[in-house]
Amino acid sequence: MGTYVIGDVQGCHDSLLALVQKICFRPSRDRLWFVGDIVNRGPKSLETLRAIRGLGVSATVVLGNHDLYLLMVAAGWPKRGKDDTIQLILDAPDADQLLDWLASRPLMHVEGRFAMVHAGLLAQWTIPQARELAAEVESVLQGPSRQAFLADLAGNAPAKWSDKLKGQDRLRCIVNAMTRMRFCSPEGLMEFKHKGPPSNAPDGAVPWFSVPKRRHAGYTILAGHWSALGLCIEPGFVGLDTGCLWGGKLTAYRLEDGEVFQVNAAESTK
Known part of the structure; x- marks a missing residue:
């Protein structure tokens, strides 16, 4: 049995098929995160x-910002631009089932000493x-307040966590x-404008996984989202967005032994 954690797919279906074939994935034996x-x-x-929905219990998916954006547009939020490729989902005959399934995915998955977000x-x-x-x-995404929550989800504030936060500010x-x-800053103030590599960190900020004295130390955090970071494997952190969308690679990381599997991007986004 193997558990393979896969980086940001972002609609690169052919690349995903190639990666699944490379790892010799068998649903009866293996799992895909x-x-x-x-x-x-x-x-x-x-x-x-x-x-991915068709994989059933063989697949574990956490929600990313683009997945939430799809749900926001479905709830009435205006589309951002011409580079979106979600309209076919919204127009599909099984759109309601697909969107309900997506909304039922967790924001974070924890298993053993691994946490995926x-x-x-x-x-x-x-x-x-x-x-x-x-x-x-x-709980809100899977309940009757989903549409109202998604309609007011966009925005950067509050940019710093407090246990006293309530309502939509807390959820956002x-x-x-x-x-x-x-x-983010060492004090936990999040910065959302910069998307480049860690070497281009804005003044007063560091990569979130470099903040000292993190209270989740002792776990390995598995994440994506940061294509400029690329494949990053260090104690306590594995970053898996290797820019498949931009012509890079799609990456899988096997939890059992840390082996990395990659395929070149199989499709062009242009």
Whole structure:
């Protein structure tokens, strides 16, 4: 049995098929974990969503910012631009089933000493606390307030966590940390403008996984979201967004032994 953690697919269905073939994936034996952003901007978002949903219990998916964006547009949020590739999902005859399935995915998955989240975790969160906070968001996404929550999800504020946060501000801060964060200050102030490599960190900020005295130390955090970071394997952190969407590679990391599997991007986004 193998557990393979796969980086941001973003609708690159052909690349996903090639990677699944390379690892000789068998649903009866193996499991696939997806770090989020399974849809959007790549050419085959509908096929990707259907394929991953079709894996059933063999697939574990956490929500990324592009997955949430799809749900936001479905709830009435205006589309951002012409590089979106989600319209075929919205027009599909099985759109309701696909969207309900996506909304039922967790924001964070914890198993043993591994924790998977799309972007990152704030240093002051323990893993049990972070999992409880993720569950707060999941409860709203899976309940009758989903549309109202998604309609007011966009925005960068509040950019710093406090246990005193309530309501939509609390939920937005949780979502932004877990699905959008790259850089933050050592005091936990999140910075959302910069997307480049760690060497281009804005003044006063560091990569979230470099903040000292992180309370989730002792776990290995598995994440994606940061294509400029590329494959990054260090104690306590594995970053798996290797830019397949941009012509890079799609990467899988096997939990049992740390072996890395990669395929070149199989499709062009142009």
